[in-house]
Amino acid sequence: MSYLSLNGTRLYYEEKGRGQPIIFIHGVWMSGRFFQKQLDYFAQRYRTIILDLRGHGRSAQAHSGHTIANYARDLHGLMQGLELANVVLVGWSMGAFVIWDYFKQFGTKNVKATVIVDESASDFKTPDWSLGIFDFQSLCHLMANVQTDRETVVREFIPEMFQKEPAEADVRWMFDEMTRLPESIASAILFDQTLQDYRPVLSSFTVPTLLCFGSDEKLCPVAAGEHLHQSLPNTQLIVFEQSGHCPFLEEPARFNQEVHNFIQSLR
Secondary structure (H helix, E strand, O other), X not given: OEEEEEOOEXXXXXXXXXXXXXXXXXXXXXXXXXXXXXXHHHHOOOEEEEEOOOOOOOOOOOOOOOOHHHHHHHHHHHHHHOOOOOEEEEEEOHHHHHHHHHHHHHOOOOEEEEEEEOOOOOOEOEOOEOOOOEOHHHHHHHHHHHHHHHHHHHHHHHHHOOOOOOOHHHHHHHHHHHOOOOHHHHHHHHHHHHOXXXXXXXXXXXXXXXXXXXXXXXOOXXXXXXXXXXXXXXXXXXXXXXXXXOHHHHOHHHHHHHHHHHHHHOO
């Protein structure tokens, strides 16, 4: 359990194991704790790092810098600070956007491969993009509710991430993690991440990529994974039939094995 000071804040991360570096990057409002079923498994084989993004989890609650572009700069700072190269980046949900923005700003030189978990090229619905989660009206409605009744928002959102209803004990720790952020930060990053659109640049990201999508489509449709499979030059697509938005929690044994097999295939 460590902290790294950079870009005007302190980022919390956990590091375990030795060898090939692999960084797990969580989604909006979440934290590295969501990868608790990955840390010990991957630490047996890799230098495994689980990051809490700026303002999330146990990282300092910085009240500025909450954009995807700045989160990508934080990731770059972490990789430099830990002197990492040939990294495998695992991005879940918004974490995928952080990876793609990292590529836009810094290129792919220090990245060996990526794993993208249940995210589309954009979360914003437009006339030419039907695979997003929010249109403008629904986004504004959610942002208002985050400001006035976040507890209800989070309690209603958690079951949407899973194919099966999570156990109450799991709901409790997820709720605690998701409400660590002040409402101001939660609204700011929700807005910024929703308006991102990486469709124009996907074809330039040539690193090998494993796409992991849950078959339950309450949040992200498998069609979004198929679009990435067609748009990114070097991909494999795996659908987890017993999962929703969190295959690493609902099918951890299979998820861990598939990611391990993918990394081994790169050698």
